[in-house]
Amino acid sequence: MSVRVRFAPSPTGPLHIGGARSALFNWLFARRHGGEFIVRVEDTDLERSSREAENNILDALKWLGLDWDEGVGVGGKNSPYRQTERLKMYRWYAGELLASGHAYHCYCTTAELATERETLLAKGTMPRYLGRCRNLNDSERQQLENEGRRPVLRFKVPENKIIKINDLVRGQVEFDCAGIGDYVIMKSDQDQHLGSVPTYNFAVVVDDYLMEITHVIRAEEHLSNTPRQILIYEALAWKEPIFAHVSLILGSDRSKMSKRHGATAIEQYQALGYLPEAMVNFMALLGWSPGGEEEIFTLSELQKIFSLDRVSKSPAVFDLEKLNWLNGGYIRQSDLDYITGLCLPYLQKAGYLSADINAEERQTAREIIRVTRDSLVNISEIVAHAAMFYEKQVIIKNDQAQAVLAGEQVPQVLQAMKQKITTAGQLDEDIIKKMLKQLTKELGFGGKKIFMPLRVALTGRTSGPELYQIIPILGSERTVNRLNNMIKSIYSKNRERGSSLV
DSSP, rough: OOOOOEOOOOOSSOOBBHHHHHHHHHHHHHHHHTTTEOOOOOOOOOTTTTTHHHHHHHHHHHHOOOOSSSEEBBBBBOOOOOOOOHHHHHHHHHHHHHHHSSSSEEOOHHHHHHHHHHHHHTOOOOOOOOTTTTTOOOOOOHHHHHHTTOOOEOOOOOSSSSEEEETTTEEEEEEEEGGGGOEEEEEEOOOOTTSSOHHHHHHHHHHHHHTOOOOOEGGGGGGGGHHHHHHHHHHTOOOOOEEEEEEEEEESSSSBOGGEEEBBBBHHHHHOOOOOOHHHHHTSSSSSOSSSSSOOOHHHHHHHOOOGGOOOSOOOOHHHHHHHHHHHHHHHHHHHHHHHHHHHHHHHTTSSSSOOOOHHHHHHHHHHHHHHGGSSGGGHHHHHHHHHHOOOOOOOOOOHHHHTSSSHHHHHHHHHHHHHHHHHSSOHHHHHHHHHHHHHHOEEEEEEEEHHHHHHHHHSSSSSSSSSHHHHHHHHHHHHHHHHHHHHHHHHHHHHOOOOOO
Protein backbone atom coordinates (compact mmCIF):
# COMPACT_ATOMS: atom_id res chain seq x y z
CA MET A 1 0.00 0.00 0.00
CA SER A 2 1.42 3.36 -1.05
CA VAL A 3 1.20 5.78 1.87
CA ARG A 4 -0.72 9.01 1.27
CA VAL A 5 -1.27 11.44 4.12
CA ARG A 6 -2.56 14.99 4.30
CA PHE A 7 -2.51 18.16 6.32
CA ALA A 8 -5.77 20.05 5.94
CA PRO A 9 -5.79 23.28 7.97
CA SER A 10 -8.68 25.69 8.29
CA PRO A 11 -7.39 29.13 7.21
CA THR A 12 -8.92 31.10 10.07
CA GLY A 13 -5.65 32.27 11.63
CA PRO A 14 -1.91 31.63 11.69
CA LEU A 15 -0.39 28.16 11.95
CA HIS A 16 -0.12 27.21 15.61
CA ILE A 17 2.19 24.77 17.35
CA GLY A 18 -0.42 22.01 17.48
CA GLY A 19 -1.21 22.25 13.77
CA ALA A 20 2.47 22.46 12.88
CA ARG A 21 3.18 19.34 14.95
CA SER A 22 0.40 17.47 13.11
CA ALA A 23 1.81 18.59 9.76
CA LEU A 24 5.29 17.49 10.82
CA PHE A 25 4.14 14.03 11.94
CA ASN A 26 2.30 13.53 8.64
CA TRP A 27 5.31 14.72 6.65
CA LEU A 28 7.71 12.47 8.56
CA PHE A 29 5.41 9.46 8.18
CA ALA A 30 5.11 10.02 4.44
CA ARG A 31 8.84 10.49 3.95
CA ARG A 32 9.71 7.49 6.15
CA HIS A 33 7.50 5.22 4.01
CA GLY A 34 8.29 6.73 0.63
CA GLY A 35 4.75 8.07 0.41
CA GLU A 36 3.10 11.35 -0.52
CA PHE A 37 2.21 14.35 1.59
CA ILE A 38 -0.80 16.41 0.48
CA VAL A 39 -1.76 19.89 1.70
CA ARG A 40 -5.32 21.05 1.17
CA VAL A 41 -7.37 23.85 2.71
CA GLU A 42 -10.66 23.46 4.59
CA ASP A 43 -12.11 26.92 4.02
CA THR A 44 -15.86 26.30 4.39
CA ASP A 45 -15.96 28.46 7.53
CA LEU A 46 -16.95 31.34 5.28
CA GLU A 47 -16.99 34.07 7.92
CA ARG A 48 -13.58 33.34 9.42
CA SER A 49 -11.52 31.93 6.54
CA SER A 50 -9.19 34.21 4.58
CA ARG A 51 -6.58 33.91 1.88
CA GLU A 52 -4.22 35.87 4.15
CA ALA A 53 -4.42 33.15 6.80
CA GLU A 54 -3.98 30.49 4.13
CA ASN A 55 -0.79 32.14 2.90
CA ASN A 56 0.46 32.44 6.48
CA ILE A 57 0.00 28.71 7.01
CA LEU A 58 1.66 27.74 3.74
CA ASP A 59 4.58 30.11 4.38
CA ALA A 60 5.04 28.64 7.87
CA LEU A 61 5.16 25.11 6.45
CA LYS A 62 7.80 26.19 3.93
CA TRP A 63 9.80 27.93 6.66
CA LEU A 64 9.81 24.70 8.66
CA GLY A 65 11.10 22.84 5.60
CA LEU A 66 7.94 20.79 5.06
CA ASP A 67 7.40 20.52 1.32
CA TRP A 68 4.35 18.81 -0.14
CA ASP A 69 3.92 16.58 -3.17
CA GLU A 70 0.39 17.59 -4.03
CA GLY A 71 -1.99 20.33 -2.99
CA VAL A 72 -2.49 24.08 -2.79
CA GLY A 73 0.18 25.94 -4.75
CA VAL A 74 1.58 22.69 -6.15
CA GLY A 75 -1.35 21.15 -7.98
CA GLY A 76 -1.91 17.48 -8.69
CA LYS A 77 -4.35 14.91 -9.96
CA ASN A 78 -6.94 15.73 -7.28
CA SER A 79 -7.15 19.46 -7.92
CA PRO A 80 -8.68 21.72 -6.72
CA TYR A 81 -7.47 21.62 -3.12
CA ARG A 82 -9.64 24.28 -1.50
CA GLN A 83 -13.02 23.03 -0.25
CA THR A 84 -14.88 26.09 -1.54
CA GLU A 85 -13.71 25.04 -5.03
CA ARG A 86 -14.97 21.46 -4.58
CA LEU A 87 -18.60 22.15 -3.65
CA LYS A 88 -20.07 20.28 -6.63
CA MET A 89 -18.41 17.09 -5.40
CA TYR A 90 -19.86 17.40 -1.91
CA ARG A 91 -23.33 18.12 -3.26
CA TRP A 92 -23.14 15.10 -5.53
CA TYR A 93 -22.30 12.69 -2.71
CA ALA A 94 -24.80 14.39 -0.40
CA GLY A 95 -27.41 13.61 -3.06
CA GLU A 96 -26.27 9.99 -3.02
CA LEU A 97 -26.78 9.78 0.73
CA LEU A 98 -30.20 11.42 0.44
CA ALA A 99 -31.28 9.06 -2.32
CA SER A 100 -30.12 5.97 -0.41
CA GLY A 101 -31.98 7.01 2.74
CA HIS A 102 -28.85 7.67 4.78
CA ALA A 103 -29.64 11.40 4.99
CA TYR A 104 -32.70 13.61 5.23
CA HIS A 105 -33.69 17.27 5.16
CA CYS A 106 -34.08 18.96 8.52
CA TYR A 107 -36.09 22.19 8.88
CA CYS A 108 -35.58 22.85 12.59
CA THR A 109 -34.79 26.45 13.46
CA THR A 110 -31.91 27.60 15.63
CA ALA A 111 -34.39 28.49 18.39
CA GLU A 112 -36.03 25.05 18.28
CA LEU A 113 -32.66 23.33 18.47
CA ALA A 114 -31.61 25.52 21.41
CA THR A 115 -34.79 24.63 23.30
CA GLU A 116 -34.23 20.93 22.65
CA ARG A 117 -30.67 21.22 23.89
CA GLU A 118 -31.71 23.02 27.09
CA THR A 119 -34.36 20.38 27.80
CA LEU A 120 -31.86 17.54 27.48
CA LEU A 121 -29.34 19.33 29.68
CA ALA A 122 -32.00 19.92 32.33
CA LYS A 123 -32.63 16.17 32.38
CA GLY A 124 -28.92 15.47 32.71
CA THR A 125 -28.83 13.94 29.24
CA MET A 126 -26.08 14.48 26.67
CA PRO A 127 -27.38 17.03 24.12
CA ARG A 128 -28.04 15.58 20.68
CA TYR A 129 -30.53 15.96 17.88
CA LEU A 130 -33.57 13.76 18.60
CA GLY A 131 -34.69 13.33 14.99
CA ARG A 132 -37.73 15.58 14.84
CA CYS A 133 -37.51 15.81 11.03
CA ARG A 134 -36.31 12.26 10.45
CA ASN A 135 -39.58 10.85 9.20
CA LEU A 136 -41.34 13.82 7.62
CA ASN A 137 -43.62 13.03 4.69
CA ASP A 138 -43.78 15.07 1.49
CA SER A 139 -46.71 17.14 2.71
CA GLU A 140 -44.99 18.07 5.96
CA ARG A 141 -41.81 19.02 4.15
CA GLN A 142 -43.74 21.18 1.70
CA GLN A 143 -45.54 22.97 4.50
CA LEU A 144 -42.24 23.79 6.24
CA GLU A 145 -40.75 25.05 3.01
CA ASN A 146 -43.81 27.23 2.43
CA GLU A 147 -42.99 28.85 5.79
CA GLY A 148 -39.69 29.94 4.27
CA ARG A 149 -37.56 27.44 6.16
CA ARG A 150 -34.35 26.44 4.42
CA PRO A 151 -33.31 22.91 5.29
CA VAL A 152 -29.98 21.44 6.24
CA LEU A 153 -29.09 17.86 5.39
CA ARG A 154 -28.64 15.51 8.34
CA PHE A 155 -27.05 12.09 8.38
CA LYS A 156 -29.31 9.36 9.75
CA VAL A 157 -27.30 7.68 12.49
CA PRO A 158 -28.13 3.97 12.79
CA GLU A 159 -29.55 2.76 16.10
CA ASN A 160 -28.04 0.10 18.36
CA LYS A 161 -24.64 0.24 16.71
CA ILE A 162 -21.18 0.27 18.27
CA ILE A 163 -18.40 1.80 16.17
CA LYS A 164 -14.95 0.34 16.75
CA ILE A 165 -11.80 2.20 15.75
CA ASN A 166 -8.37 0.60 15.69
CA ASP A 167 -6.28 3.68 16.28
CA LEU A 168 -2.53 3.38 15.70
CA VAL A 169 -1.82 5.55 18.75
CA ARG A 170 -4.73 4.96 21.11
CA GLY A 171 -5.49 1.31 20.36
CA GLN A 172 -9.11 0.15 20.04
CA VAL A 173 -11.65 2.86 20.80
CA GLU A 174 -15.43 2.28 20.84
CA PHE A 175 -18.33 4.70 20.37
CA ASP A 176 -22.02 4.01 20.93
CA CYS A 177 -24.21 5.54 18.22
CA ALA A 178 -26.88 6.18 20.83
CA GLY A 179 -24.86 9.14 22.07
CA ILE A 180 -24.26 10.74 18.71
CA GLY A 181 -27.58 11.90 17.30
CA ASP A 182 -28.28 12.74 13.67
CA TYR A 183 -25.75 15.36 12.58
CA VAL A 184 -25.65 17.96 9.84
CA ILE A 185 -23.58 17.15 6.75
CA MET A 186 -24.72 20.01 4.48
CA LYS A 187 -25.65 23.46 5.75
CA SER A 188 -28.52 25.46 4.26
CA ASP A 189 -27.83 27.95 1.46
CA GLN A 190 -26.07 30.64 3.48
CA ASP A 191 -24.09 32.33 0.73
CA GLN A 192 -25.69 33.77 -2.39
CA HIS A 193 -22.64 32.86 -4.46
CA LEU A 194 -21.62 29.51 -2.98
CA GLY A 195 -24.99 28.07 -1.98
CA SER A 196 -25.05 25.14 0.46
CA VAL A 197 -21.71 24.10 1.92
CA PRO A 198 -20.62 20.90 3.69
CA THR A 199 -19.78 20.53 7.34
CA TYR A 200 -16.32 19.41 8.36
CA ASN A 201 -17.26 15.79 9.07
CA PHE A 202 -18.75 15.30 5.62
CA ALA A 203 -16.27 17.24 3.49
CA VAL A 204 -13.25 15.61 5.14
CA VAL A 205 -14.55 12.15 4.28
CA VAL A 206 -15.20 13.02 0.65
CA ASP A 207 -11.80 14.66 0.29
CA ASP A 208 -9.89 11.86 2.03
CA TYR A 209 -11.58 9.22 -0.11
CA LEU A 210 -11.18 10.98 -3.44
CA MET A 211 -7.57 11.86 -2.64
CA GLU A 212 -6.87 8.23 -1.66
CA ILE A 213 -5.65 9.10 1.82
CA THR A 214 -4.38 5.95 3.51
CA HIS A 215 -3.60 7.30 6.99
CA VAL A 216 -5.27 10.13 8.90
CA ILE A 217 -2.81 11.45 11.49
CA ARG A 218 -4.28 14.28 13.53
CA ALA A 219 -4.78 15.69 17.00
CA GLU A 220 -6.64 13.83 19.73
CA GLU A 221 -9.36 16.49 19.76
CA HIS A 222 -10.59 15.06 16.44
CA LEU A 223 -11.14 11.58 17.90
CA SER A 224 -14.77 12.38 18.74
CA ASN A 225 -15.38 13.25 15.08
CA THR A 226 -14.13 9.90 13.86
CA PRO A 227 -17.30 7.80 14.45
CA ARG A 228 -19.35 10.33 12.47
CA GLN A 229 -16.87 10.07 9.62
CA ILE A 230 -16.77 6.27 9.70
CA LEU A 231 -20.55 6.16 9.40
CA ILE A 232 -20.31 8.19 6.19
CA TYR A 233 -17.63 5.87 4.82
CA GLU A 234 -19.88 2.91 5.51
CA ALA A 235 -22.97 4.55 4.02
CA LEU A 236 -21.09 5.27 0.77
CA ALA A 237 -19.47 1.81 0.79
CA TRP A 238 -16.00 3.34 0.90
CA LYS A 239 -12.95 1.87 2.58
CA GLU A 240 -11.95 4.01 5.53
CA PRO A 241 -8.35 5.11 6.13
CA ILE A 242 -6.23 4.09 9.11
CA PHE A 243 -6.53 6.58 11.98
CA ALA A 244 -3.88 7.83 14.41
CA HIS A 245 -4.81 10.47 16.97
CA VAL A 246 -1.82 12.11 18.65
CA SER A 247 -1.96 13.62 22.12
CA LEU A 248 -2.78 17.22 22.91
CA ILE A 249 -0.06 19.77 23.69
CA LEU A 250 -0.32 21.26 27.18
CA GLY A 251 1.24 24.35 28.68
CA SER A 252 3.78 24.21 31.49
CA ASP A 253 0.91 24.17 34.02
CA ARG A 254 -0.56 21.13 32.21
CA SER A 255 -3.61 23.02 31.02
CA LYS A 256 -4.46 23.23 27.31
CA MET A 257 -1.92 25.42 25.61
CA SER A 258 -3.15 28.96 24.98
CA LYS A 259 -1.88 32.52 24.52
CA ARG A 260 -1.37 32.91 28.25
CA HIS A 261 1.47 30.38 27.98
CA GLY A 262 3.30 32.66 25.54
CA ALA A 263 3.68 32.54 21.79
CA THR A 264 1.52 29.87 20.15
CA ALA A 265 1.86 30.65 16.42
CA ILE A 266 4.80 29.58 14.30
CA GLU A 267 5.11 33.11 12.89
CA GLN A 268 5.69 34.42 16.41
CA TYR A 269 8.61 32.07 16.98
CA GLN A 270 9.96 32.96 13.56
CA ALA A 271 9.76 36.68 14.42
CA LEU A 272 11.52 36.11 17.75
CA GLY A 273 14.42 34.50 15.93
CA TYR A 274 13.95 30.81 16.57
CA LEU A 275 15.56 28.63 13.91
CA PRO A 276 13.32 26.35 11.84
CA GLU A 277 15.71 23.48 12.57
CA ALA A 278 15.21 23.94 16.30
CA MET A 279 11.43 24.27 15.98
CA VAL A 280 11.21 21.05 13.96
CA ASN A 281 13.48 19.19 16.39
CA PHE A 282 11.47 20.48 19.35
CA MET A 283 8.04 19.70 17.86
CA ALA A 284 9.10 16.18 16.90
CA LEU A 285 9.73 15.45 20.57
CA LEU A 286 6.26 16.69 21.59
CA GLY A 287 4.57 13.36 22.07
CA TRP A 288 7.08 11.20 20.19
CA SER A 289 10.16 9.46 21.54
CA PRO A 290 13.16 8.41 19.43
CA GLY A 291 13.80 5.58 21.87
CA GLY A 292 17.27 6.61 23.05
CA GLU A 293 19.16 9.36 24.85
CA GLU A 294 19.82 11.46 21.74
CA GLU A 295 17.60 14.55 21.38
CA ILE A 296 19.27 16.50 18.57
CA PHE A 297 18.00 15.53 15.12
CA THR A 298 17.96 17.13 11.70
CA LEU A 299 14.85 16.90 9.57
CA SER A 300 16.50 14.31 7.33
CA GLU A 301 17.47 12.24 10.37
CA LEU A 302 13.95 12.41 11.78
CA GLN A 303 12.35 11.13 8.61
CA LYS A 304 14.52 7.99 8.80
CA ILE A 305 13.56 7.07 12.37
CA PHE A 306 10.04 8.43 12.90
CA SER A 307 7.34 5.87 13.66
CA LEU A 308 3.82 6.08 15.02
CA ASP A 309 4.40 3.23 17.45
CA ARG A 310 6.59 5.57 19.51
CA VAL A 311 3.95 8.30 19.69
CA SER A 312 2.65 8.58 23.25
CA LYS A 313 -0.98 8.51 24.34
CA SER A 314 -0.15 10.95 27.13
CA PRO A 315 -0.34 14.72 26.55
CA ALA A 316 2.87 16.47 25.56
CA VAL A 317 4.03 19.41 27.68
CA PHE A 318 5.37 22.48 25.90
CA ASP A 319 8.68 23.17 27.64
CA LEU A 320 9.95 26.61 26.62
CA GLU A 321 13.24 26.06 28.45
CA LYS A 322 13.91 23.01 26.31
CA LEU A 323 13.08 24.90 23.13
CA ASN A 324 15.45 27.68 24.21
CA TRP A 325 18.16 25.13 24.93
CA LEU A 326 17.71 23.53 21.53
CA ASN A 327 17.61 26.85 19.72
CA GLY A 328 20.71 28.14 21.47
CA GLY A 329 22.49 24.94 20.54
CA TYR A 330 21.57 25.28 16.89
CA ILE A 331 22.72 28.91 16.87
CA ARG A 332 26.12 27.92 18.26
CA GLN A 333 26.57 24.93 15.95
CA SER A 334 25.33 26.48 12.71
CA ASP A 335 27.52 28.03 10.05
CA LEU A 336 28.48 31.58 11.08
CA ASP A 337 27.51 33.09 7.72
CA TYR A 338 24.06 31.46 7.99
CA ILE A 339 23.54 32.91 11.48
CA THR A 340 24.87 36.28 10.33
CA GLY A 341 22.31 36.36 7.53
CA LEU A 342 19.54 35.73 10.06
CA CYS A 343 20.83 38.43 12.44
CA LEU A 344 21.31 41.25 9.94
CA PRO A 345 17.60 42.18 9.58
CA TYR A 346 17.29 42.60 13.36
CA LEU A 347 20.35 44.87 13.44
CA GLN A 348 18.95 46.87 10.53
CA LYS A 349 15.58 47.27 12.24
CA ALA A 350 17.38 48.49 15.38
CA GLY A 351 19.10 51.16 13.29
CA TYR A 352 22.59 49.72 13.79
CA LEU A 353 23.02 48.88 10.11
CA SER A 354 22.00 50.74 6.98
CA ALA A 355 19.30 49.38 4.69
CA ASP A 356 21.92 48.74 2.02
CA ILE A 357 24.68 47.01 3.98
CA ASN A 358 28.18 47.49 2.61
CA ALA A 359 31.00 44.96 2.91
CA GLU A 360 32.62 46.68 5.89
CA GLU A 361 29.36 46.85 7.85
CA ARG A 362 28.66 43.20 7.14
CA GLN A 363 32.14 42.10 8.22
CA THR A 364 31.88 44.07 11.47
CA ALA A 365 28.44 42.61 12.15
CA ARG A 366 29.77 39.13 11.42
CA GLU A 367 32.54 39.61 13.99
CA ILE A 368 30.05 40.89 16.57
CA ILE A 369 27.84 37.87 15.97
CA ARG A 370 30.84 35.54 16.19
CA VAL A 371 31.79 36.76 19.67
CA THR A 372 28.24 37.04 21.04
CA ARG A 373 26.31 34.12 19.58
CA ASP A 374 27.22 31.78 22.45
CA SER A 375 24.97 33.96 24.60
CA LEU A 376 22.00 33.96 22.21
CA VAL A 377 18.86 32.00 22.99
CA ASN A 378 17.17 33.33 19.87
CA ILE A 379 18.28 35.51 16.98
CA SER A 380 16.34 38.61 18.06
CA GLU A 381 18.56 38.85 21.16
CA ILE A 382 21.45 39.91 18.93
CA VAL A 383 20.20 43.51 19.18
CA ALA A 384 20.75 43.65 22.95
CA HIS A 385 24.10 41.87 22.78
CA ALA A 386 25.39 43.96 19.88
CA ALA A 387 24.37 47.30 21.41
CA MET A 388 27.70 47.66 23.25
CA PHE A 389 29.50 47.81 19.90
CA TYR A 390 27.15 50.29 18.22
CA GLU A 391 26.33 52.70 21.05
CA LYS A 392 27.90 56.11 20.48
CA GLN A 393 28.29 56.60 24.22
CA VAL A 394 28.96 53.96 26.84
CA ILE A 395 26.02 53.64 29.20
CA ILE A 396 26.67 52.18 32.65
CA LYS A 397 24.05 49.48 32.93
CA ASN A 398 23.70 48.96 36.68
CA ASP A 399 24.99 49.73 40.18
CA GLN A 400 27.39 46.80 40.03
CA ALA A 401 29.11 48.26 36.97
CA GLN A 402 29.19 51.70 38.60
CA ALA A 403 30.83 50.23 41.70
CA VAL A 404 33.58 48.70 39.56
CA LEU A 405 34.59 52.17 38.34
CA ALA A 406 34.87 53.46 41.92
CA GLY A 407 38.06 51.47 42.54
CA GLU A 408 41.10 53.60 43.30
CA GLN A 409 43.20 51.81 40.67
CA VAL A 410 40.74 52.41 37.83
CA PRO A 411 42.13 55.69 36.40
CA GLN A 412 45.62 54.20 36.34
CA VAL A 413 44.38 51.06 34.58
CA LEU A 414 42.44 53.02 31.95
CA GLN A 415 45.34 55.42 31.31
CA ALA A 416 47.81 52.55 30.91
CA MET A 417 45.53 50.66 28.51
CA LYS A 418 44.89 53.80 26.47
CA GLN A 419 48.65 54.28 26.08
CA LYS A 420 49.16 50.73 24.90
CA ILE A 421 46.27 50.91 22.38
CA THR A 422 47.55 54.24 21.04
CA THR A 423 51.00 52.85 20.31
CA ALA A 424 49.97 49.35 19.23
CA GLY A 425 49.03 50.01 15.62
CA GLN A 426 47.16 46.96 14.30
CA LEU A 427 44.87 45.17 16.74
CA ASP A 428 43.83 41.55 16.73
CA GLU A 429 42.89 39.03 19.42
CA ASP A 430 46.41 37.72 19.93
CA ILE A 431 47.85 41.24 20.25
CA ILE A 432 45.21 42.20 22.83
CA LYS A 433 45.83 39.02 24.82
CA LYS A 434 49.53 39.86 25.04
CA MET A 435 48.74 43.49 25.86
CA LEU A 436 46.50 42.51 28.77
CA LYS A 437 49.08 40.08 30.07
CA GLN A 438 51.76 42.83 29.99
CA LEU A 439 49.40 45.29 31.68
CA THR A 440 48.74 42.89 34.54
CA LYS A 441 52.46 42.34 35.05
CA GLU A 442 53.37 46.05 34.85
CA LEU A 443 50.66 47.34 37.18
CA GLY A 444 50.90 44.51 39.65
CA PHE A 445 47.14 44.28 40.20
CA GLY A 446 45.07 41.10 40.18
CA GLY A 447 43.36 40.32 36.90
CA LYS A 448 39.92 41.27 38.16
CA LYS A 449 41.08 44.79 39.12
CA ILE A 450 42.28 45.29 35.55
CA PHE A 451 39.88 43.38 33.31
CA MET A 452 36.62 44.39 34.99
CA PRO A 453 37.22 48.19 34.91
CA LEU A 454 38.27 47.92 31.26
CA ARG A 455 35.15 45.92 30.43
CA VAL A 456 32.86 48.45 32.12
CA ALA A 457 34.70 51.41 30.60
CA LEU A 458 34.39 49.98 27.09
CA THR A 459 30.91 48.41 27.25
CA GLY A 460 29.10 49.65 30.37
CA ARG A 461 28.59 46.01 31.40
CA THR A 462 30.15 43.54 33.79
CA SER A 463 29.70 40.54 31.50
CA GLY A 464 29.89 39.71 27.83
CA PRO A 465 32.53 38.65 25.31
CA GLU A 466 36.19 38.59 26.29
CA LEU A 467 38.13 41.88 26.18
CA TYR A 468 40.44 40.47 23.52
CA GLN A 469 37.31 39.91 21.37
CA ILE A 470 35.72 43.29 22.09
CA ILE A 471 38.66 45.61 21.45
CA PRO A 472 39.55 44.50 17.90
CA ILE A 473 35.93 45.00 16.86
CA LEU A 474 35.77 48.47 18.41
CA GLY A 475 39.09 49.37 16.81
CA SER A 476 41.81 51.69 18.10
CA GLU A 477 39.98 54.99 17.66
CA ARG A 478 36.74 54.01 19.37
CA THR A 479 38.56 52.13 22.13
CA VAL A 480 40.73 55.16 22.92
CA ASN A 481 37.74 57.51 22.77
CA ARG A 482 35.76 55.34 25.20
CA LEU A 483 38.70 55.11 27.60
CA ASN A 484 39.21 58.89 27.40
CA ASN A 485 35.55 59.59 28.05
CA MET A 486 35.49 57.28 31.06
CA ILE A 487 38.69 58.81 32.48
CA LYS A 488 37.19 62.29 32.14
CA SER A 489 33.96 61.12 33.76
CA ILE A 490 35.82 59.63 36.73
CA TYR A 491 37.91 62.81 37.21
CA SER A 492 34.78 64.92 37.04
CA LYS A 493 32.96 62.86 39.65
CA ASN A 494 35.96 62.85 41.95
CA ARG A 495 36.25 66.65 41.72
CA GLU A 496 32.60 66.95 42.65
CA ARG A 497 33.29 64.84 45.73
CA GLY A 498 36.37 66.86 46.56
CA SER A 499 38.67 63.86 46.19
CA SER A 500 42.05 63.56 44.57
CA LEU A 501 42.88 60.99 41.97
CA VAL A 502 45.62 58.51 42.62
